[in-house]
Amino acid sequence: MIKVKVNGEERSWDGDPSLPLLWFLRDELGLVGTKFGCGQALCGACTVHVAGTAARSCITAVSDVDGQEVVTIEGLHPQGDHPVQKAWRELNVPQCGFCQAGQIMQAASLLAETKNPSDDEIRGGMAGNICRCGCYQRIEAAVRVAATGT
Amino acid sequence: MTYFQDLSRQAPEGPSFGPVENVSRRGLLKGVTAAGGLVLAASVLPRRAMAAYVTGAGDMPHGVVTDPRVFVSIAPDGIVTIVAHRSEMGTGVRTGLPMIVADEMGADWARVRIVQAPGDEAKYGNQDTDGSRSTRHYLIPMREVGASARTMLETAAAQRWKVPVSEVRAGVHEVVHDGSGRRLGFGELAADAAVLKVPAAETLRLKDPKDFRYIGKGTVSITDLHDITTGRAGYGADVRLPGMKYVVIARPPVVGGKLVSFDDAEAKQVPGVERVMEVRGWPWPSKFQPLGGVAVIARNTGAAIKGRNALKVVWDDGANAKYDSVAYRKELEAAVRAPGLVVRNDGDAEAALKGASTVVVGEYYLPHIAHASMEPPVATALWTDGKIEVWAPVQSPGGTREDLAKTLEISADNVTVSPTLLGGGFGRKSKCDFALEAALLARELKAPVRVQWTREDDLHHDFLHTVSAERIEAGLDKSGKVVAWRHRSAAPSIGSTFAAGATHQIPIELGMGLIDLPFAIANVRCENPEAAAHTRIGWFRSVSNIPRAFAVQSMVAEIAHATGRDPKEVLLELIGPARIVPFSASVEKPWNYGEPVDSYPIDTGRLRGVVELAAEKAGWGRKLPEGHGLGIAVHRSFVSYIATVVEVAVDKKGVVTIPRVDTAVDCGTFVNPERIYSQMEGAAIMGLSIAKLGEVSFKDGRVRQSNYDDYPVVRIDEAPRVTNTYIVPAAAGTPPSGVGEPGVPPFAPALCNAIFAATGKRIRNLPIRDQLAV
Numbered sequence: 001m002i003k004v005k006v007n008g009e010e011r012s013w014d015g016d017p018s019l020p021l022l023w024f025l026r027d028e029l030g031l032v033g034t035k036f037g038c039g040q041a042l043c044g045a046c047t048v049h050v051a052g053t054a055a056r057s058c059i060t061a062v063s064d065v066d067g068q069e070v071v072t073i074e075g076l077h078p079q080g081d082h083p084v085q086k087a088w089r090e091l092n093v094p095q096c097g098f099c100q101a102g103q104i105m106q107a108a109s110l111l112a113e114t115k116n117p118s119d120d121e122i123r124g125g126m127a128g129n130i131c132r133c134g135c136y137q138r139i140e141a142a143v144r145v146a147a148t149g150t
Numbered sequence: 151m152t153y154f155q156d157l158s159r160q161a162p163e164g165p166s167f168g169p170v171e172n173v174s175r176r177g178l179l180k181g182v183t184a185a186g187g188l189v190l191a192a193s194v195l196p197r198r199a200m201a202a203y204v205t206g207a208g209d210m211p212h213g214v215v216t217d218p219r220v221f222v223s224i225a226p227d228g229i230v231t232i233v234a235h236r237s238e239m240g241t242g243v244r245t246g247l248p249m250i251v252a253d254e255m256g257a258d259w260a261r262v263r264i265v266q267a268p269g270d271e272a273k274y275g276n277q278d279t280d281g282s283r284s285t286r287h288y289l290i291p292m293r294e295v296g297a298s299a300r301t302m303l304e305t306a307a308a309q310r311w312k313v314p315v316s317e318v319r320a321g322v323h324e325v326v327h328d329g330s331g332r333r334l335g336f337g338e339l340a341a342d343a344a345v346l347k348v349p350a351a352e353t354l355r356l357k358d359p360k361d362f363r364y365i366g367k368g369t370v371s372i373t374d375l376h377d378i379t380t381g382r383a384g385y386g387a388d389v390r391l392p393g394m395k396y397v398v399i400a401r402p403p404v405v406g407g408k409l410v411s412f413d414d415a416e417a418k419q420v421p422g423v424e425r426v427m428e429v430r431g432w433p434w435p436s437k438f439q440p441l442g443g444v445a446v447i448a449r450n451t452g453a454a455i456k457g458r459n460a461l462k463v464v465w466d467d468g469a470n471a472k473y474d475s476v477a478y479r480k481e482l483e484a485a486v487r488a489p490g491l492v493v494r495n496d497g498d499a500e501a502a503l504k505g506a507s508t509v510v511v512g513e514y515y516l517p518h519i520a521h522a523s524m525e526p527p528v529a530t531a532l533w534t535d536g537k538i539e540v541w542a543p544v545q546s547p548g549g550t551r552e553d554l555a556k557t558l559e560i561s562a563d564n565v566t567v568s569p570t571l572l573g574g575g576f577g578r579k580s581k582c583d584f585a586l587e588a589a590l591l592a593r594e595l596k597a598p599v600r601v602q603w604t605r606e607d608d609l610h611h612d613f614l615h616t617v618s619a620e621r622i623e624a625g626l627d628k629s630g631k632v633v634a635w636r637h638r639s640a641a642p643s644i645g646s647t648f649a650a651g652a653t654h655q656i657p658i659e660l661g662m663g664l665i666d667l668p669f670a671i672a673n674v675r676c677e678n679p680e681a682a683a684h685t686r687i688g689w690f691r692s693v694s695n696i697p698r699a700f701a702v703q704s705m706v707a708e709i710a711h712a713t714g715r716d717p718k719e720v721l722l723e724l725i726g727p728a729r730i731v732p733f734s735a736s737v738e739k740p741w742n743y744g745e746p747v748d749s750y751p752i753d754t755g756r757l758r759g760v761v762e763l764a765a766e767k768a769g770w771g772r773k774l775p776e777g778h779g780l781g782i783a784v785h786r787s788f789v790s791y792i793a794t795v796v797e798v799a800v801d802k803k804g805v806v807t808i809p810r811v812d813t814a815v816d817c818g819t820f821v822n823p824e825r826i827y828s829q830m831e832g833a834a835i836m837g838l839s840i841a842k843l844g845e846v847s848f849k850d851g852r853v854r855q856s857n858y859d860d861y862p863v864v865r866i867d868e869a870p871r872v873t874n875t876y877i878v879p880a881a882a883g884t885p886p887s888g889v890g891e892p893g894v895p896p897f898a899p900a901l902c903n904a905i906f907a908a909t910g911k912r913i914r915n916l917p918i919r920d921q922l923a924v
Contacts, residue, residue, distance in 0.1 A: 096239055
């Protein structure tokens with residue numbers, strides 16, 4: 001039996017241990033805020049935090065997170081007011097919005113590691129997350145706002 | 151789908167606009183209805199001429215509905231609920247159209263709720279969210295809806311106070327009697343207003359635009375913003391039903407192929423896999439019908455994918471088994487070097503080319519591209535007692551409903567289509583094959599079903615953007631003036647998805663940048679050589695404008711180079727003086743994006759205007775660092791005018807970066823400038839993906855790319871550093887025009903013109919990829 005804490009709640013899984021965490025979250029737990037975009041860690045739509053760091057849940061097996069803490073977009077902040085979430089709203093970042101949970105989780109992880117990233121650090125840190133609508137200009141600006149307030 | 155209404159949608163039988171009694175509002179508004187709000191039986195009315203201009207909205211399947219009782223309900227507590235009847239795929243339409251209603255009726259946006267309409271065009275009018283049409287077709291109808299609701303509320307208040315209606319007026323979310331200072335909130339008036347007659351359209355008063363609170367301001371954020379940032383927004387795969395089965399399907403790898411046999415022994419051993427079964431496919435072409443194949447049904451998507459990986463399937467590849475992009479490119483290039491079907495012929499271009507002192511020739515090639523929206527196709531279906539309900543990210547909820555009814559051979563009354571948010575669309579999700587798959591399986595399994603496409607499925611089975619060869623010959627006289635223009639364009643047509651053997655472009659494709667060339671050239675000849683399709687061709691954001699704008703706007707810069715002149719000056723000279731350019735009389739079926747030319751003429755004054763504006767803002771002619779270059783391109787599409795200037799930097803290894811993009815947009819009267827900016831920023835990114843990276847190619851009939859590793863799209867680290875957008879203020883009464891698509895076409899030629907300016911290397915084949923590598 002695999003045990004994992006998801007958004008602070010104990011969860012268990014006795015099915016296929018190789019099941020990607022993405023599908024455990026979405027289909028078994030009903031936490032559908034985490035999105036499926038590629039299944040190969042190429043787009044970042046499925047980004048969650050494992051032990052506080054961004055991870056691609058589509059290539060992370062449930063067994064890989066046994067005993068660990070996973071945070072999804074639903075658990076990032078109780079009221080949805082993480083500085084990254086607020087900055088995203090302030091700058092009207094999303095278009096279709098599908099990739100944004102992954103973008104936000106990636107940005108939150110980036111800022112947890114690098115308090116005040118340079119433009120190049122933002123672009124480098126966010127380069128694993130694709131936005132097909134092309135919100136990049138605002139994503140970059142919003143990460144900066146989340147970091148510095150401006 | 152309605153670029154192609156003549157192909158894909160039957161006109162409604164009988165009277166188009168007869169009354170429809172009390173179409174059930176379904177669950178969404180029940181609470182409001184029960185509370186006695188303004189929700190009544192609906193009648194469907196034709197489009198009335200309220201504005202100084204006429205659009206093509208009335209010619210769309212099921213036309214336009216402007217009955218306020220269809221779109222607006224008001225609860226006693228004052229909450230105004232407005233129906234969004236078009237699909238949200240990132241353009242902001244789900245916010246923009248209700249915002250128009252709210253502004254016109256005087257509703258306070260903070261007290262407005264938006265609900266999404268199910269697919270029901272008899273009730274809501276046309277719902278096809280494509281063709282960059284929603285705002286241009288619905289600005290006036292949505293204002294009529296709002297004005298009617300406001301009038302009914304004012305009338306209710308006047309009756310309550312026993313004063314003439316002329317003495318009352320709607321303020322913000324209330325009606326006021328200035329004489330006595332009495333006021334009543336919309337909620338207090340809702341029940342009385344609900345029983346009033348809908349005012350005749352001719353009697354409606356529209357607000358003076360100077361009194362708008364939301365329209366044109368750009369102060370309203372999209373309604374789903376908070377939900378998107380907290381993971382609560384509902385997309386296609388986010389609907390969960392009790393007992394739902396998770397399905398992936400192995401489909402024939404070659405279009406026109408079919409299943410021969412399969413071995414599911416190993417697949418069934420995968421933990422969580424419950425069943426494997428054949429699913430029905432339709433022969434090609436069959437519009438949007440499913441390809442068929444083998445379905446793996448499991449307790450979660452991960453198990454279904456793993457089960458599919460373990461399947462052993464034998465396919466019969468059929469007639470397209472030899473489709474090979476290398477060989478096909480040679481066919482297309484040969485086709486444009488020989489005469490083809492003449493689709494426009496002004497003057498005598500043949501003779502003028504022969505007599506020209508110089509002929510500049512450009513051949514351009516653009517490969518297939520895939521939509522690759524972040525959300526792959528997905529649908530959820532529930533079959534109950536002969537009725538189907540489908541939740542899916544579809545651009546065409548009404549068309550999807552019709553296709554479901556036909557496919558399942560049931561009445562449309564027994565079909566419910568609830569559009570979710572779309573995780574991107576770009577034209578792919580106008581084709582509802584994935585929804586049909588889910589519905590067929592739900593009926594077969596007698597269980598709720600989710601069919602999930604993987605990214606590999608998405609790339610392997612897309613309705614691809616066409617592949618094209620464009621050849622332009624420009625004949626110049628001794629002074630360098632262009633006196634002849636022959637443009638041959640060969641590409642498999644979207645028509646081939648609807649009818650076997652279609653080898654010529656259909657009018658809407660010809661009208662996207664070929665026969666509508668607005669240049670002041672006496673002798674113009676456009677030809678369309680034959681091109682057979684060997685895969686499913688569909689429409690991709692801005693469609694045929696992509697190759698045509700690339701060819702035409704590259705050629706302009708090539709002429710400038712050949713004559714030693716400034717590309718912007720040559721561009722303006724070719725456009726000629728400000729004037730209205732009629733469609734050539736030689737064109738059999740001119741296409742003006744479905745719009746009447748009286749309201750939406752080809753106006754070279756506006757074309758020149760955006761060129762001048764973009765050039766001025768970009769600092770055209772400014773001194774640039776070494777390795778940098780500026781390029782310009784302009785294109786009219788979706789009846790909007792957009793010019794783009796790209797500044798490029800090419801380093802010594804040939805790596806391209808883009809410090810800056812300046813785009814000028816003339817889209818007439820506009821509703822939400824904030825979303826116009828976001829569309830232009832996104833169009834530059836998508837344009838860059840097309841120019842630099844995008845290519846789907848075939849070998850042995852199969853798509854060679856599978857995921858974002860071999861079908862790369864632009865990421866943040868290679869995106870333009872900044873895209874500046876300038877919106878041309880609309881002259882009073884200028885009709886609104888498209889925004890979602892027309893930003894895309896000018897980008898690639900502007901970029902390649904900039905690369906030429908920076909390096910002297912002319913890119914004629916897309917994508918650029920490593921063509922500049924040193």
